[in-house]
Amino acid sequence: MKTLLSGGTVVSMDPAIGDFERGDVLIENGKITHVAEQIDAPDAEVIDASDRIVMPGFVDNHRHGWQTAFRGAGSDWTFPEWAVAMHGTVKPHYQPEDVYLGTLLGRLEALHSGVTTMLDWYHVAGGPEHEDAAIAALRDIPARSLFCLGASWGSADCVDDAIRRVHADLAHDQLVSLVWGLRGPEDTGMDAFAGELKLAAELGLRTSLHTGSDGTQRPIADLHEHGLLRDTTTFVHGNGISDEELRMLADAGSSLSISPDVELKMGFGNPLTGRALAAGLRPTLSVDDVPSVGGDMFSTMRTAFAVQRGLDGALNSRDLLAFTTVDAAASCGLDARTGSLTPGKDADIILLRTDDITVFPVTDPAATIVSAGHPGLVDTVLVAGRVVKRDGTLLDVDLPTLKTRLIASRDRIAAAAGVPLDGTWRPQPAQ
Template identity: 40%
Template structure:
């Protein structure tokens, strides 16, 4: 539990607020669910004091695209291409999912995210095989204690009817959710729509799905421009021609989108999510980080799938940063030159994982920076550690050296949910048992190959 007034005293504070700047030693005051003051030596009393003298205080990290329902399939796609992923994960296993499997996966996936410093996560949920599946996914997000955007997607049973030029419209159950659990946008868990878009459905279907989302007042997110096929479709250009683009849209991946399409996205206020680790493995194309920025779009970052990569954003920040730097350096070297300075900075990538993530989720007025008046979604990183001592450049150290092991304390909406390196009010052993039992059921039922060597799930359960 957290007192109504909490003071984090004497921390290194990275606000990600351009007007406030950063502090080598400052306090952060939390009152109820809000940040109310930031600065050195705040004159307050009658507060619960947290010693921040060995901490880096920064906004909670924000993951803008994660298929959390796949968390119990962790690691099985570590050697797979995108084609193998579609065949084995998207087509092979989803029919075996029960609502309780979605709950178990969303719970362990959301807790993994929260434990690593992700205080907000967009759950891109295309396992909506029934209304009960949706309810289970939402309940797990509620129970995990993080801030979440539940992006209601399509069923995966059978996927052949819902993907690749599908004419089926978005499931009507999203209307039930909007009328009931999500009648407003004020909860810790809110609603969005994860639509297929022109890469995976017809333009007529895309237009209908967008109309539905806008009638319901929901933001939309879609995969776009991943791999050769995604680039050839020129989906953003076609949506622009149809007058469908708008500031309520997030485009995931964008690797093979043309530069002029990225400018169309920028001109209409769209946002983007980059999942560099998965994109580099599965053949989506080079991460579009730098091209997006040059087009006027500040990207956000996302984990995508725990089937292939770890569930924290520290590795995602590092990968996005260093991949873009490699592209810059290689371009210079191909001209017989050396880059005079690096274009993409560590502070840019930290912004991708915080304030730009908030903007992508339509929450930039509520979260994403340590700004008085915003929700108190904060993480405290231990800096008296082998990987962060001595602390010489805080932003660079957070992005390039820190990891989940440094996350000591977490607040979500002013409530302390992690302290001294341990999640609070969480029966981890029960969560692990749920996840393992779900994995056993799915593997036994599906019987599909795993990894580079075909393995019968019945033999591994």
């Protein structure tokens, strides 16, 4: 089966391919086979890409989809308030169906806004039935997903058992793969942390870990001292760690996921974007959680860009696109499969409208995407060559039914937790 994306403005994110003011992309059996100014493929299905930017789909390597039902509830929350609200108040009332619905809508939202690959950082802490519900939701979406099983429940042995069980289930899945969401050594002890890293390596799993410092701790230096930095680990946030520690991450080949909107709003400190680059580390960007912020990569890029330019004038638009495509794909171990319009890679591609009045006329495509892009521009989405969104509409999705079920889920959880849904809920952290 052949598909030709014809006549678009191609932003390939591959320096060897370059960009084309007017170009074609040929897809065969789900993979990109040719990118050029003009391709002759008379036997291909043609998708007219005129008045469209053709680029690789976004990669979000850190998002907690299970929280989607409480979108917007935490806009004014600090981090301690968020922790009390989501983990201490509503999470204990989540049933498997609630996990399924939140994860499903969260993944659909991401796909709708052009995120073809997403790491779903699961830490709803319910047990096997809850894990299976989250996996089922990701499998029900025709998108590339990584299920990051967060070790936030049970003993270390239970975590190992859960990882082994889910690994066996997902071993041969074509679109959904497993990542281990590690607890930090401050929670497990250094020996247990080393054991989890060892098992992850045995199973061939990448790992993800939330980290940061108030300036007195040195979490990355501690791991470095114990020989526990890996090129398969993505460290999330990292606010407060030193430049020396950033260089340690760069030397180890580790990845860094920055969530600029959450970090600024919740009081983590300035995102590490510029400092990471100065240390030789390619940063990546992620949404984190939608109770507090928007769920699209356009706004995430714009925040990261504006903050860093305000701090030191560094970065350009192309940097931001790389952080959310090729660099993020590498952080997920998927850079051989996705992240750029490179022949041989899977056809994870998005088409963005250039005739929309909010961006017209498009003089510089990369600059326009970063400075003015928004989900309303996402006209067409392909995952592994399959069209999953066309003419601005997700295909084969019963959104009215899903919305009804999700509202019922949210209202049941809120009632069980005793929290209002009228905008007055302000969680009270322990003093």
